[in-house]
Amino acid sequence: MTKFQEKAQILDRQELAAGIYRLTLHAPLVAGGAHPGQFVMVRTDDSYDPLLRRPFSIHQVSAGGDLQLLFKVVGQGTGCLARLGPGSRVDLLGPLGRGFRLQREDPVCLVGGGMGIAPLYFLGKRLLQHARLPEFDPVLLGAASQQELALLADDFFGLGYDVRTATDDGSLGHHGFVTDLLDQVLPRVSRVYVCGPYPMMRIAAAKCLAAGVECEVSLETHMACGLGACLGCTVQAPDGYAHVCVQGPVFEAGEVAWQ
């Protein structure tokens, strides 16, 4: 799959909740070849501090060549990105990595925690391109609070999915972990796609394994290149090391040596 370097113009910036942004970029080259679960490496300017590009999942793409990112400000790089408004340009490398495998027929389940919801929306949209009944596909979404989750959950309702929510403070849906919601749905799905904090993915992977359900997870590691060159993005695999930027970020749960 061809990778591109593209100067992308920011078309829109939406602040969904405090510190959480959705950016719409015009990036026809990157968007054109993108597959759900893949990511981009973003550089906001020519400065040396921060130096490295930042990895972000592709949140969705449009037929017109637009691409969205969904991100939370957690430090310097995400702070720089959040300050850019319409008209600014960012430099993208992408689409990168190996994405989700698309299941065409049987019911599937999407499980997203926090910013891990970002790639699942692209997946949710792409799954609908194959004839399916989304009301039979559970989408389990978790976040800190109702403010962080409400708008994102609405997007999946809009696609017709069976959306269920969980929040840490109980302000929306189940009061507790999103993985608590998995037990009821596991008996009737054939594959689970998970993206979120590491402990959440570990629990989801263990539950799927116990239930004999296929599970894919999307991992995060620090990355310098995103291209398979620096060998910095290592995770422990059952038989050695794996490199998240090329062998992942999406892995079968069994390809990860959970810590």
Place this chain on the structure above:
Amino acid sequence: MTGQYDDIDLRVRIGPLRLRNPVLTASGTFGYGREFADLVNLHRLGGVVTKGISLAPRPGNPPPRIVETACGMLNAIGLENVGVEEFIRRKMVFLRTAGTRVIVNILGDSVDDYARLAERLTGVEGIDALEVNISCPNVRKGGVAFGTVPEMAAAVTGAVRAATDLPLIVKLSPNVTDIGRMAAVVEEAGADAVSLINTLIGMAIDCRTRRPRLANVIGGLSGPAIKPVALRMVWQVARTVSIPVIGIGGISRAEDALEFLIAGASAIQVGTANFYQPAAAEEIITGIAAFLHEQGEHSVRDIIGSLQVEAG
């Protein structure tokens, strides 16, 4: 070659090795070339230096292996590589067709490892030169890096020299007191050129967890943060030895490369910059040509070592 600057001669010689321009990509920052093939016109580069190759494959260090620091990064990759046989069988197939010079970076645990690697790689089609990474621990000498003890650096260089007739570049470690002495010693032992610098040893700590940010605790610092140190060392070495010097360290744009050339480097390598700007090496080639054109120079060779220092 450089479009509007076709009248500018960018060719340089590194001992017996002829390059179409002085811009190479540094070991460990450009994979085996193919990783960048979608993004970079490899045939425009002066050459590609491969990820360091050892006799047997190496798994590398446990994660986390990298951490970003002010204007730089620390890495403790642990010399992960596919091993020399897999390299020849798989990676050379692509590199041979890339239309650029291929310099294979080698590393070992013992003097004998280096000699065997050099022997194995000699005669393999498509390999234009060897670059010997001597910043690795000598397992037989309690893990002291070859490149920090003059006798050990000379022993490795001599053993590789005896094992190959390929152009031989020795890559110096900056973690020494007297870089000029190290360069002189490897020149004496038969190196055709020296390249420098490898990474500077550093560390970073997460004060909340009170743990090192790298699993290996310490790692190698690279990127723009190290450029002044690298430039100083290149200048010192260029004054000391008569073999060509290849400058490395924090080079991101044409002006950086020009500083190294003026300090006495005959070529340069682009390292960490490939990560944040894959087009860096190509932009530097064009930028050097543009600078020469603007300065009324016809050949890049005329600016090598052209530093003007007031006699004081």
